[in-house]
Amino acid sequence: MRNRISSFQAVATIVMAVGGWSVGYAGETSAQSTAEWSYLGGNPEQWGYSTATQINASTVASMGLLWYSDLPLADGLVGNPQVRGGIVYQSAPKGVVVANDVATGKVLWTFEPTLELSKASLTALYGVNKNRGLALDEKHVYATSGDCHVFALDRLTGKQIWNSLSCDPARDYGIVGAPRIGAGEVFVGNNNHELGTERGFEDAFDAATGNHLWRFYTVPGDPSQPFESKAMEMASKTWGPNWWKYTRGGATPWDSAIYDPKTGLLIFGAGDPNLGSRVEAGWMRPEGSDADSDTRKTAPLAQDEGRAAALAEGDWLFTASIIAVNAKTGEYAWHFQLVPHDRYGNDVASGFIIADLPIKGRTRHVLMQAAKNGHFYVLDAQSGKCISANNYVPVTTYYPIDQKTCKLTPREEAKSWLHPNNGFMKQPGGYGAHSWQQAAYNPITHLVYIPAFISDSAGSNKVQKFRTRGMLIAWDPIAQKERWRVDYPIMMSGGVLTTAGDLVLQGTPDGKFLAYAADSGKQLWSYDTKSVILGQPTTVMSNGKQIILVPAGDGGAAVVATANPNYASTTKTQAPSRLLAFGLGGTATLPDTPPKVLLAPARPPQPEELAAQGATIYASNSCSLCHGPGAINGGGHIPDLRNIREGTLELMPLILKEGALRQGGMPQFKFFTDADVKALQAYIINQAWAGYNAQQAGTVMTDTETE
Numbered sequence: 001m002r003n004r005i006s007s008f009q010a011v012a013t014i015v016m017a018v019g020g021w022s023v024g025y026a027g028e029t030s031a032q033s034t035a036e037w038s039y040l041g042g043n044p045e046q047w048g049y050s051t052a053t054q055i056n057a058s059t060v061a062s063m064g065l066l067w068y069s070d071l072p073l074a075d076g077l078v079g080n081p082q083v084r085g086g087i088v089y090q091s092a093p094k095g096v097v098v099a100n101d102v103a104t105g106k107v108l109w110t111f112e113p114t115l116e117l118s119k120a121s122l123t124a125l126y127g128v129n130k131n132r133g134l135a136l137d138e139k140h141v142y143a144t145s146g147d148c149h150v151f152a153l154d155r156l157t158g159k160q161i162w163n164s165l166s167c168d169p170a171r172d173y174g175i176v177g178a179p180r181i182g183a184g185e186v187f188v189g190n191n192n193h194e195l196g197t198e199r200g201f202e203d204a205f206d207a208a209t210g211n212h213l214w215r216f217y218t219v220p221g222d223p224s225q226p227f228e229s230k231a232m233e234m235a236s237k238t239w240g241p242n243w244w245k246y247t248r249g250g251a252t253p254w255d256s257a258i259y260d261p262k263t264g265l266l267i268f269g270a271g272d273p274n275l276g277s278r279v280e281a282g283w284m285r286p287e288g289s290d291a292d293s294d295t296r297k298t299a300p301l302a303q304d305e306g307r308a309a310a311l312a313e314g315d316w317l318f319t320a321s322i323i324a325v326n327a328k329t330g331e332y333a334w335h336f337q338l339v340p341h342d343r344y345g346n347d348v349a350s351g352f353i354i355a356d357l358p359i360k361g362r363t364r365h366v367l368m369q370a371a372k373n374g375h376f377y378v379l380d381a382q383s384g385k386c387i388s389a390n391n392y393v394p395v396t397t398y399y400p401i402d403q404k405t406c407k408l409t410p411r412e413e414a415k416s417w418l419h420p421n422n423g424f425m426k427q428p429g430g431y432g433a434h435s436w437q438q439a440a441y442n443p444i445t446h447l448v449y450i451p452a453f454i455s456d457s458a459g460s461n462k463v464q465k466f467r468t469r470g471m472l473i474a475w476d477p478i479a480q481k482e483r484w485r486v487d488y489p490i491m492m493s494g495g496v497l498t499t500a501g502d503l504v505l506q507g508t509p510d511g512k513f514l515a516y517a518a519d520s521g522k523q524l525w526s527y528d529t530k531s532v533i534l535g536q537p538t539t540v541m542s543n544g545k546q547i548i549l550v551p552a553g554d555g556g557a558a559v560v561a562t563a564n565p566n567y568a569s570t571t572k573t574q575a576p577s578r579l580l581a582f583g584l585g586g587t588a589t590l591p592d593t594p595p596k597v598l599l600a601p602a603r604p605p606q607p608e609e610l611a612a613q614g615a616t617i618y619a620s621n622s623c624s625l626c627h628g629p630g631a632i633n634g635g636g637h638i639p640d641l642r643n644i645r646e647g648t649l650e651l652m653p654l655i656l657k658e659g660a661l662r663q664g665g666m667p668q669f670k671f672f673t674d675a676d677v678k679a680l681q682a683y684i685i686n687q688a689w690a691g692y693n694a695q696q697a698g699t700v701m702t703d704t705e706t707e
Helices: 001-019 122-128 232-237 277-281 307-312 559-563 606-622 646-657 674-696
Strands: 063-070 083-086 086-089 099-103 106-111 140-144 149-154 160-165 181-182 185-189 203-206 212-217 258-259 266-270 323-327 332-339 353-360 362-370 375-380 386-391 440-442 447-454 470-475 480-488 496-499 503-507 513-515 523-528 538-542 545-552 580-585
Touching: 063 523, 083 538, 086 140, 086 470, 149 185, 160 440, 181 258, 185 266, 203 266, 307 375, 353 440, 440 496, 440 674, 447 496, 447 503, 470 503, 496 538, 503 545, 606 674, 646 674
Parallel strands: none
Antiparallel strands: 063 580, 083 086, 086 099, 099 106, 140 149, 149 160, 181 185, 185 203, 203 212, 258 266, 266 323, 323 332, 353 362, 362 375, 375 386, 440 447, 447 470, 470 480, 496 503, 503 513, 513 523, 538 545, 545 580
16 A cells, blocks of 8 residues: 555656646646645646645545534535635525635635525526535635626625626526636526526626626527527527527526636536426416516417427537637637437536546547536547547436447437337436536546436336446546446435545535545545535645545535435434534544424324325425425525424415515515415425324435325
8 A cells, every 4th residue: 555655646746747737817827736726626627636645545544523613604515615825715505605714614704795686586596595616716706696696705805896797687597506717707607497488608707897708698599680699690500490489498507617728718518408398387487577588478388289390300509518618708619519409408517627638649638527418528628529438327318329429319219208108217317427516537547536326217216227326436538437436325425526645535415524545446434524515525735734625514505405305415414514624633523413303293284185286386386496395305594394383384375475585585476376375385284294203203204205
């Protein structure tokens, strides 16, 4: 072991001296100090890698908790902590930012913007309740509040410098992804929650002033109007006739973006095509918002005979695509469409990694992504040409990928819109194979470490090899092969950190913080944090000591924590929001996380028929996005509806119909009738009884047992 570590450290020294880390704006190059972690993933290329070797495969066994800081926040954080000048920066839902001293964990300052949510759409309110991180430069911290606002704060004081609007929060727009920086600009994507009511776009702002610089739409606009660019004219040719009547295309950027200092390109991912199906299912903008789009006023789309024909052809650019633009101008450079005519939800939400790899005898400057569709892609970062691709998890939805073109072709039986009742088990499932949790690249092993998973789809849990589970996969991007793998019992696992000390570190939703050997996958160390860990860890040197920083808590800032808490947490790990610091010789201890207690329901069980009506209303109005499926909430500032008290039950008409809690982030549903409210009350009460009875029996109720 000692010889192996010595060789790893020798190679690390060469990497630092020869390659280094390119940081700063275009034209600037310097070595990334081990005292700094000022980018998502540590460097502009988003490696999630550190050259620090004090904590290594030989010494990690003596690592312990140095300190922990209980943060003044309701939600456990999931963004990658960033460090500059001895200060740790993290962001939370509602645009909150907290700064800690890296040596002690002391909270130095917090920032909380004043939000006006009275006219915010459901999509914006959803964004307000989620957050995946911030961006940082020498002077400023950049964060979003979820309701389309982008903030720049003074890095040392937390004072607001500027506040700009990226999208219109009264329309079906919101922000959940972390902003990116580069070339003196701040880049922000948006989401439309796959409603199909708005066009996706990426925005750029001047980092110093907040002035809006450019916008790149991901789908063409109204074909009766002039095209904004030649790229939109090109994209328009890939959509069928009359498509604009039925959808605005969607393809919204979620959280995958990267600025490449070497090429000067901003590269970002666009979501899947949104064909209006969720509007059909009952998604509604809260009444009182300003922009009731015409798509909301049409007859149900499923009843329109022209819809199928209008959406039956074309590749639908730039949906399900990786897009590269000139970072200074927003001008189109290239695109690579992962799934043409995608109807499987393959939004390009997973993070990117840029590196120089030795491929077939020469060094290639590449962009890498473990895509949601289950395939790992290696693209030329300058041209977008696919160099190689292969599946890193089992895939049934598509035929084996074409190794020359990297094109995916769906199997006929996987076309559920043509064969809705054939019971075909699509894999990857609805969540894909890898989400927003950051992968990491080690330039010594040349491996990418992927927090992957298999999610159930169309009954796939009945098939043993497709059972829902999480995985940490060490993937060789040059050979396109798995080198080692660790399986987890819970689907979602945290972002990954790797180091020159032959380490891979990752947290899990069941509270474990784990260290593995980077070359073999052998588990070297484990620590029970009693808390959910979904974010990517950070490591820096402080006063001669290597510190590993881990964001922890109930995971409430993560989309999946409430979309399906059973995939992202356990009842024993929904701890307060904390920042954990690990180092050699640490002896601090964490308090136990008290289990969630369900109180005896406020009312007796309700008629099953009425509760079933409430279940339909709950599902069709997307209440599960915040309160969880089955009203099982993952934690954070959003209350668990199963503990609702009589006073709140009585106020439900005011809350739902009048918007009494709208400013706090709870949407208004003015179109609800008194009967709708009564049915929802019945559903919530019966779910409360189901959970309470399970608790009394010593079991845990899951959402699959309630729907």
